[in-house]
Amino acid sequence: MALMASSRREAGTKSFPLVIYVVVPLLALGLQSLLSLHFSRFDLVDLPLLVTIYYAITQREPVSGTLVGALIGIAQDALTHHALGIFGISKAVIGYMAASLGVRVDTDNHGTRLLLTFSFSLAQTVILWLLQRHMLGQPVAWHGFHELVRATVNALLAVVLFALLDLTRRTEY
Amino acid sequence: MESFFSRYRNALVLIAVLLAQVIGLAVQVRRPDPGEADKGGVRLIRSWVVGVVTPPERLLHGTGRGIRGLWTNYVDLIHVRQQNKALKSELDRVRLEEDSMAEDARQGQRLQGLLGFKEKYVYKTVAAQVIGTSGTEQSQVLLIDKGSKDGIKPDMPVITPDGIVGKTRDVFRHTSQVLEISDTTSGAGVILEKTRIRGVLRGDTWGQPEIVNVSPDERIQRGEAVLTSGGDAIYPRGLAVGTVDRVRPDPEGTLVNVLIKPSANLSRLEEVLVITSTGEAMPSEMQQDLTDADQAEQKASDVLAERLPSRVDPNAPADQQQQPEDDSADEGAARPVKPPAALHPDRYTPSDTPPATDLVPGQKITDGQSQATSVNENGAENPPKAATNPESAAPGTTAKPGNGKPATKPAGSTTTKPRPKPAAPPAPGNRTAPGGQPAATSPPATNPAPNPPSQTTPQPQQGGD
DSSP, rough: OOOBSSSHHHHHHEOOOHHHHHHHHHHHHHHHHHHHHOGGGGGGOOHHHHHHHHHHHHHHOOOHHHHHHHHHHHHHHHHHHSSHHHHEEEEEHHHHHHHHHHHHHHHHHHHHHHHHHHHHHHHHHHHHHHIIIIIIIOOOOHHHHHHHHHHHHHHHHHHHHHHHTTTTTTEOO | OOHHHHHHHHHHHHHHHHHHHHHHHHHTTTTOOSSOOOOOHHHHHHHHHHHHHHHHHHHHHHHHHHHHHHHHHHHHHTTTHHHHHHHHHHHHHHHHHHHHHHHHHHHHHHHHHHHOOOEEEEEEEEEEEEEEEOOOOOOOOEEEOGGGTHHHHHHTTEEOOOSSSEEEEESSSSSSEEETTSTTTEEEEEEEEEOOOEEEEEOOOTTEEEEEEEEOOOOOTTTOOOEOOSSSSSEEEEOOEEEEEEEEEESSEEEEEEEEEEEOOOOSSOEEEEEEEEEESSOOOHHHHHHHHHHHHHHHHHHHHHHHHOOOOTSSSSHHHHHHHHHTTTTTSSOOOOOOOOOOOOSSSSOOOOEEEEEEETTTOOOOSSSSSOOOTTTTTOSSSOOOOGGGGGGTTEEEEETTTTTEETTTTTOOOOOOOSSSSSOOOOOOGGGGBBBOOOOOSSSSSOOOOOSOOOOOOOOTO
16 A cells, blocks of 8 residues: 555654754744734644644654644643643644554655645544533534635645655654 | 553553643633633743744744835835825814814713713723734634733723724733634623614624624614623723624524624734723813814804804994893803783783873873883884883884884894984995895985884894884
8 A cells, every 4th residue: 555654764763853843833833823913814724733743743653742742732722812721632632643643654645644634634623622612611613614624725735844844854764 | 560551651641641631621711701811820831932932923023014114115105295185184074073073072971970970081002013813713812012011911902993802811021912802702892883782792603703692673784883882891982893794693592693893904903002091081182182172163163153144233333232242141041031022911011001100191001102112103113201121022022113013023133122213324334134245224214114124034233223
């Protein structure tokens, strides 16, 4: 199967310089906040989610994927007025799932990335909806078509963004 | 045991992380008011993140603003003359509106004073730049570049000249969060301008503000203005909120939700004003504006008075001008109602019968003797024998020569008592007729015609009266 990791090279983990680990999530949070101000429809995009997915699928380590997802999510929560933990929980789950799948799937393939990001975007929406609606009792509606559009936009953007981030990584065997 | 942890290490870490966050959520949602500012550790985390994220945002925003400012300033200079002209005409129009509104404002103040209503006036505002948003659809939050160092506190109203934006929530030292009115957890007391229907404004799940749980009313029409009601103790009363967009039935009941199109463009905000101080007394600037408006109104009324026909002929003798001047001086004061003169004298009317010393035995007392003006056989008027009480004749009535009966006269006429005819006619052209046109000068009526023309047209101070 083309999407599965079939060689040692494909299964090799990728690491990044430490500064990249710090700067890229902060840049994602800052750009998300700034661009949403000037382009109102930019809030369809979830740059922190894309960064979480990218780190998880390239690290292929569920623990680090979980922790990175939780930290990025809590930082994203801090910019909202919601309680801290809503995005933290959802992104921790996404990080865990992405890292778990990254071990089994060829994550360098653009098609795989497209499908993974589309699926994880929808999965995050479902987790957020469950948390806000049923755990916190907040008035959140489900807009199915809107969420499909959001997932598609994020998936398309992820292909470009992941290719750019690939330039910063170094492969370890 | 060791093999269990090593075997399920990943899942256990995930569960531990999730459990910790769920507990953290449970602690946070115990707050009674979800819109209340955070305290303790949560506030610390927010402060750290905002402190890390906002400086680059501030830098990027400032750089972009500078570049854009350079370009727009150059482009604006091309049309600055036209804009200046347009603004001047706009200013003239606004001044006229201000004149007309000044009296309404004073009346409103008086009525509010009678009702004991405590008006909230905006004393002080702090201008702030919007440097970021929450970045998510679920949270309609803005970040502004002013914080506690600039006097900002939680729950302060944030507005633009177009309308309200929201209120401050978490305030840090150099930045603040602003919760927009389009958020589902926001709340603002509003009132519909025409129908006076009150309600609570909050955002729907699409981020559009709506007045929730309103009783169905056919009078609510699209385009009706929505203002703050002042009932939430945050927003001052009377600020623009938006206009009615449409009415949507509430899915959970028989009430309706009124969707609002906000006056402020919430999706493209760059500068906002934070109201940091309000009070119950009118600020000095507003008082000065009202005073200026009053003065301007006074000048306008003076100009108008010069153009309109006057009740007073400036060329008339001084004794003729006395009465109208007194009337105008006391225009604002309440005066006692004077009874109208009796059409036919009777024995019950006081001062109707001449004094006994003036009576001639055998002579019949005629109606004309009891009136202020008597007419001789030739139809000419005779001065009364005794001093006539000016109040005995009602304003606007005069004796009609010839038959001695009072005739109704227009309000513009002020003749109430006979006066000696002028020795010489006034110089032609000194009189003004209504409309500012020179009146035709009549010759001195030493022997007026028995039936003078009807006095339905106001002719100020005819010398023959």
